[in-house]
Amino acid sequence: MKxxxxxxxxxxxxxxxxSVVPAVGVAAADDTITVGFSQVGAESDWRTANTESMxxxxxxxxxxxxxxxxxxxxxxxxxxxxxNFIQQEVDYILLAPVTETGWDTVLQEAKDADISVIIVARxxxxxxDSLYTTWIGTDSLLEGRxxxxxxxxxxxxxxxxxxxxxxxDIQGTIGxxxxxxxxxxxxxxxxxYGWNLLAQQSGEFxxxxxxxxMESILKQSGDxxxxxxxxxxxxxxxxxxxxEAAGYEVGGEEGQILVMSFDTTNAGLTDTLSGKxxxxxxxxxxxxxxxxxxxxxxxxxxxxDKQAYVDEEMFAADDTVTSIKVDDADxxxxxxxxxxxxxxxx
Ligand code: GYE
Numbered sequence: 001m002k003x004x005x006x007x008x009x010x011x012x013x014x015x016x017x018x019s020v021v022p023a024v025g026v027a028a029a030d031d032t033i034t035v036g037f038s039q040v041g042a043e044s045d046w047r048t049a050n051t052e053s054m055x056x057x058x059x060x061x062x063x064x065x066x067x068x069x070x071x072x073x074x075x076x077x078x079x080x081x082x083x084n085f086i087q088q089e090v091d092y093i094l095l096a097p098v099t100e101t102g103w104d105t106v107l108q109e110a111k112d113a114d115i116s117v118i119i120v121a122r123x124x125x126x127x128x129d130s131l132y133t134t135w136i137g138t139d140s141l142l143e144g145r146x147x148x149x150x151x152x153x154x155x156x157x158x159x160x161x162x163x164x165x166x167x168x169d170i171q172g173t174i175g176x177x178x179x180x181x182x183x184x185x186x187x188x189x190x191x192x193y194g195w196n197l198l199a200q201q202s203g204e205f206x207x208x209x210x211x212x213x214m215e216s217i218l219k220q221s222g223d224x225x226x227x228x229x230x231x232x233x234x235x236x237x238x239x240x241x242x243x244e245a246a247g248y249e250v251g252g253e254e255g256q257i258l259v260m261s262f263d264t265t266n267a268g269l270t271d272t273l274s275g276k277x278x279x280x281x282x283x284x285x286x287x288x289x290x291x292x293x294x295x296x297x298x299x300x301x302x303x304x305d306k307q308a309y310v311d312e313e314m315f316a317a318d319d320t321v322t323s324i325k326v327d328d329a330d331x332x333x334x335x336x337x338x339x340x341x342x343x344x345x346x
Contacts, residue, residue, distance in 0.1 A: 033295065034065045036085030037094040040122075041073040043173075043205045044234040045265040049346040050121065050285035054094070057288030073173065073204070075102055082106050086113045092295060093117045095132075099175035100125035107131035118294060120287050122177035129306070133298065136290050138283045139309045140178045144185015146314060146331055147260055147281045149324040151227065152193050154252070154278070157320050165195040166224050168217050170203040170210055170239055172231040178205075178283070182231045182262060198224060203235040210238030218246045227258045233268030233280070236261035240276050252278040252317060264315055266346060272336045275317045279333075282312035285346060315340070 035058050039051055051068075058066040067090065071077035075098050085093050086109055093115055097103060103124045110117050111131055119135040126132070155165055169186055172179035183200070190197050199217045203210035210230060218225070228243070230236035236259055240250050249256045252275070261268055264282040271277040290310070297304050314324075315336045323332050334340065 031063055032065050033063060033092065033299070034067065034088070034090045035092045035094060035295070036067045036069070036081070036088065036090040038069050038071060038078045038081040038085070038096065040071055040078075040096050040098045042070060043073055044232055044263070045267055046232060046234075046263045046283060046285045047205075049265065050096070050287060053286045053288035053346075054120075054291070055288075057292050062292070071098065073098055075099060079106050082110060086110055086115060089113075090115060092298075094120055094291060095124070096120045097122050097124050097176075098173060100177055100180070101175065104128075104131065116298060118291055120291060121285075134294055134304045135307045136287060136294065137177070137308075137310065138312065140181025140283075141184055142181070142309075142326065143262055143281050143283060143312065144182040145188065145326045146185070146324060147182070147229070147262070147279060148185050148189030148192075149326055150279050150281075150314065150316070150321055150333060151189060151195075151229075151260065153321040153324055154258075158252075158254075160226075162194040163196070165193075165226055166198050166221075167195055167227045167229055168198050168214075168225055169200040170213055170228065170230045170235045171200060172202065172205045172235075174202050176205075178262075179231060186229055195227075203230070203238065205232050205234060207234040207238040210235030211242045212238070214239040214242035215246070218242060218248075222246055222248065225257055227260065230259060230261045232283075233261050233263040233265045233271075233277075236268065236271065236277055240271065250276045252320070264313070264344075266341065266344070269315055269336055269341045269344070272315055272317050273338060273341065278317045280315050280336075282314065284310045284312055 058064040069081035104126050116133040119132050121137045171183050198221055201213045203213045228239050230239050243250050243257050250259050252258050259277045260279045261277050262281045262283050264280045268280050272280045294304050314333045316333050319335045321333050323330055
């Protein structure tokens with residue numbers, strides 16, 4: 001831990017009254033950057049890939065000491081973890097916040113302790129943005145808008161009337177950036193095109209909850225459902241299991257229930273290849289190297305952007321729609337292949 005070692009050296013200098021020439025081992029330890037990472041949990045394949053990316057980046061070989069804390073999807077655990085990091089005098093705090101609100105007090109404590117905070121993946125909603133140094137993550141609203149534009153293009157290409165498009169939205173963790181943006185993108189599509197939103201309920205980004213929620217919605221309105229918009233892959237896996245167990249088929253053909261998803265994890269794209277998921281919109285979890293680049297810049301005294309979005313793609317089961325437009329920008333929709341899946345890093 002840099003700060004502690006520096007102060008230990010200063011103390012040694014004062015006590016001995018002579019200059020201290022650090023031994024080689026001490027000098028090496030002096031370079032170690034201590035990072036406390038408060039991770040939301042392990043609710044999804046995306047999250048596991050994200051944890052893995054952070055752990056392999058902030059390794060001893062790379063000159064870091066990582067203190068990792070899994071909050072099990074609870075904000076109170078994240079608050080405790082951050083307070084522990086402050087007490088341990090880490091050099092940086094990385095926070096992947098479960099929801100957007102409720103961070104002002106604890107981030108003020110980090111600021112008072114002079115510790116830089118980097119927000120990862122989801123965003124925080126704080127009254128003073130000097131409470132964090134920078135944010136890196138996904139543009140969830142754009143993801144939702146892209147998915148909605150694809151649905152409009154797909155149903156139009158199939159000659160389906162907008163008023164015959166009945167949608168179920170299995171939302172993510174309520175109040176998280178990923179949920180807020182993805183739900184809003186769909187809701188805008190409902191307003192713009194006149195689709196019917198039959199049900200909207202949280203599956204908490206997990207397979208188990210996605211399945212449970214889908215089961216109960218199927219009981220109420222099974223025969224009416226045309227589209228299930230899952231806000232991540234794990235919810236989609238659960239929803240697909242529920243749909244098939246109830247005797248319905250998933251897919252993009254007439255009479256089937258069309259499943260849309262986000263994340264493009266390996267398992268998600270495998271379901272896209274088999275046609276169980278018709279569209280999977282990417283959300284890239286490999287933030288480790290990106291955060292490392294930010295830390296290196298800060299260490300060098302350079303300026304960093306206040307926020308940075310990651311570029312993301314869209315993958316479909318077939319080529320009914322090959323590109324869509326959001327706010328005058330074109331986005332390609334790639335038909336998934338096994339080669340694409342094999343060539344991906346997660
Ligand atoms: O889509 C989901 C995860 O915050 C972007 O959280 C992330 C989301 C991701 O649990 O699978």
